[in-house]
Amino acid sequence: MNTEQWLFLGLVFLVVAGLAALAMFLFGAGALRQRIGALEEPPGGKDEEGRWIERVARVVQPFTRLSLPEEGWERSELRTRFMNAGWRNASVPTLYFAAKTVLSLGLPAVSGALAAGLASRMPGQGFMFLLFGAATLGYYLPNGVLANIARRRQRDIFENLPDALDLLTVCVEAGLSMERALAKVAAEVHIKSVVLAQELQLVLMEMRAGFSKEKALRNLALRSGVEDVDTLVAMLVQAERFGTSMGDSLRVHAENLRLKRSQAAEEAASKVAVKLLFPLIFCIFPALMVVLMGPAGIQMSRIFLDQPH
Template structure:
C-alpha cells in the first residue's frame, strides 16, 4: 500500500465521519418523532402512580401561581393543581426511598443531608419540567404567531366577525397557536363569555403579543375600535421578533458548524489533495 493510498483512505474515513454525524442528527430527529407517543404514554402512567401515592400520604396546599404555570405548560385543563401537588409529593417520597440504600452506606451526618435533599429534589423536579415545557411552548408560539396574526387580519378585514375569524384561522392552519385558537373558538361556541375565553388563551400562551391581541379584541367589542390596524402592527412586531430569534439560533449554531468543518471536512479535503500530490510525485 502506497502513501497516496493511505492518505486517500484516511481522507475517506474523515469524510465518512462527517457525513455520519449529519446522518445521526437526522436519525435522532426521526426516532424522537416516532417514539413521542410511547414516551407520553409511559410518562402518563408514571405521573398517575405518583399522583396516587401523593394523595395517600397527603399533599401540601398549592401555591397561587401553580395554575398559571400548568396552563402555560400546555397541560390539559383536566390537570388540577391538587393533582400536580400530589404528583410532586409522590415524587419526593420516591426520590427519598430510592436514595435510602446510598444513604445507608454514608456517615450519619451525610445521610441526614442526602435524604432530605433527595426528597426536595424529587418534590421540585416537576416545577423545573413545567418551566422548561412553558419555555419551549413560548418559543414555538413565537415562531408561528406572525403568520397567524396576518391570516386573522385578512379575515377581519374581509368582514368576518372576530369569533368566526378565530375559528377559520384555527381550522385552516396547523401548529400550536392555531390549536389554541381552535380551542378558543370551541369555547365560544359552547357559550363561554368571550372575556373568559380570551383570558384563558392568555394564560395558556403568556406572550406579550397575545396580551395585546386580547386587549385589542376587547376594545373592539366594547368601543368598536377597528381591529385590522392593531393586528397588522402585532404581525409586524411578531415577525421582527421571529427574525431576531432565528438570528440568535443561527449565531449559536455557527460555532458547532465551524468546529465540524475544521476538524472533519477540511482535513479530509487536504488529505485528498495530498494523496493526489504524492501519487503524482511517485
Template sequence: MLYISIFLTVTLFVFGLLSLTTKKNAVVQERLNYFLLSEQKAKDENPQTQEKQQSFYNRIIKPIFLDIKKHSNKRISGEKEEKLDLKLQKAGNPFGMTPVDFRLLQTACLFILPSIFGGYAFLLNVSAGICIIFVLFGFLSGLFLPNHYLKMKTKTRSKMALREFPDILDLLTVSLEAGLGFDAAITKVVSKKEGVLIYEFQRCLEEIRIGKTRREALSGIRDRLDVDVIRAFISSILQAEKLGIGMVRVLRVQSNEVREQRKQRAEETAMKAPIKMLFPLILFIFPSLFIVLLGPAILQIIETFKNS
C-alpha cells in the first residue's frame, strides 16, 4: 500500500509539472498570436495596403463611372426619370439598371456602335460613301437598340404573366373560399409559386407593409404589367373593394372569364398554325419534292432530245 501511495504521489507531481509547463507555453503562444494578428490587422487596415489589394476596376473604372453617373443624374428631369423608370419596371429592371444607367447605356451605344461599324467598313476597304453608310447604320442601331431591347423584355414578361395568370387566379379564389382575407390569400399564393406575376404580388405586399394603401399597391401592378386581362382583373378588385362587393364572387367570375379567354387564344393560335407552316412548305419542302419527283423525268426528256 505504501508503494502504491508513493507511486501515485510521484505521478501526480510529474503530471502537475508538465501541465504547468504546457500552460505557460500556451499563454506565451496566445500572446504572440495576439501581437502578430494585431500587426497584420493594422497592415490590412492601412489605406495604401487596401488600395493595392483592390482590383483595377474598383480603383480606377468604378470611381470614374460613379462620377459620370452622379453628373448624369443631375441632368435628367424628374418627369423623364419617372417615365424611364416605369419602362424599366415593365421590362423587369434588366441587369438592375436605374434610369441613369440606361441613359449612360444609350450614350455609350451611340459612340461604340458607329465606331465598330466604321472600323468594320475600314477593314473591308470600301469607298468613303459606303463607310459613311456603315457609320450611319451604326448610329441608328445605337439609337434604337436599347429601346427595342426594353420592348422585347416587356413583351416577354407580359407573355409570361399572362401564362401564369389563370393558375394564380384559381389559387386566389380557392384561398378566399377557404376563409382567408385577400392579403392573406396573396401571401399564401406567393409562398407556393414563383414567376413574374408572383413577384409583382410580392412587391404589392411589401408596399402595403411599408404604408401604402391596397389601392395604390394594386394600381402599381396594373401600371407595371402591359396585359389587358390583368389590368381588368385589378380594376375589378378595386371596384369591388370600393362598392363593398364580395371578393370571392368577383374572383369566381374573373376565373371563368380568364379560362374562356385562354381557350379562345389557344384556338386562335391553332388557326394561325397552317398559315405559318405555308411559308416553310413553299420555300423548303416543295422544291425538294419537285426535285425528287420531276428530276428523273426531266433528265429522261433531256436525253431523248439529245438522241433525236
C-alpha cells in the first residue's frame, strides 16, 4: 500500500470515528448525564423551578422593605388571597412586595424617559400626573394579577366540583371511608382538574398528619375561597355529626351545584347579545354604512358637482 492509500484509510477512520462520537453524544451521553444528575440529586431536593424562585427572591430582597407592611399582613386578607391563588412558596411574599416596589419605581422612570421629548410641550402638571399615574399603576398591578389568578382558580374548582362530588358519592356508597374516597377522587379528578386534585391531596395529607377531619375540610374551604366549597364542608361536618346518610347528602349537594353551574352558563350566554351591541354599533355598523352608502354618495357627489350653476 502506498502513501495515498494510507492517507485515504486514515481519513475514512477519522470520519467514521467522528460520526460515531457525534451519535453517542447526541443519543447516549445526554440521556446518561440526565440519569447521573437524577441519581446525584439528594432525595427530597427542590426542583429547578423552586431553586430559581429562591434565587430571584434573594436578589430582590432589598426592594421588599419599601412595600412590605410593618406588621399584621400575615393575618390579613392578602395571606388568604395567596392561598386562593395557589401561591404556597415561602418566597411568594418577597417576590410580591418586591414587584410592587420595582413596578412603582420603574414604570414612572420608563414613562418619564419616553415623555422626556414632550416635556417642553407638556405642562408641568401633566408631566407630574403622568408620573403619578404610572407609579399608581405599577403599585396596584400585582394586586390585579393576584386577583385574576385567584378568580381563575376558583372558577376551575367551581366548574369541576360537581363531577368530583358524583365520584365521591359513588365511592362512599360503595363502602369506602371518607379518607379512601377522597384519595380515589383526587387520583381520578387529576385528569380533568389539577387544581381540585391538589386541594384534595392537601386535605388527605393534613388528615394523615394528625388534623381532625373537620379541621382539614375547613382548611380546604379557606384555601379555595369558593362559597360552594364552604357549603359542602358545612354539610359534610353536619352529616358526620348528626349521623345522617353521607351518600344522600352528597348526591343532593351535587345536584344543587350542577344546577347552579348550568344557571351560571345560561346567564353568561344571555349576556352575549348585550355585549355584542357595543362592537356592532361602534365597529361593524360604521364600516357597513361606508360600504353600502359609499358608492351612492360618490355617484351623487359627481352628479351634483358636474351640474352647472
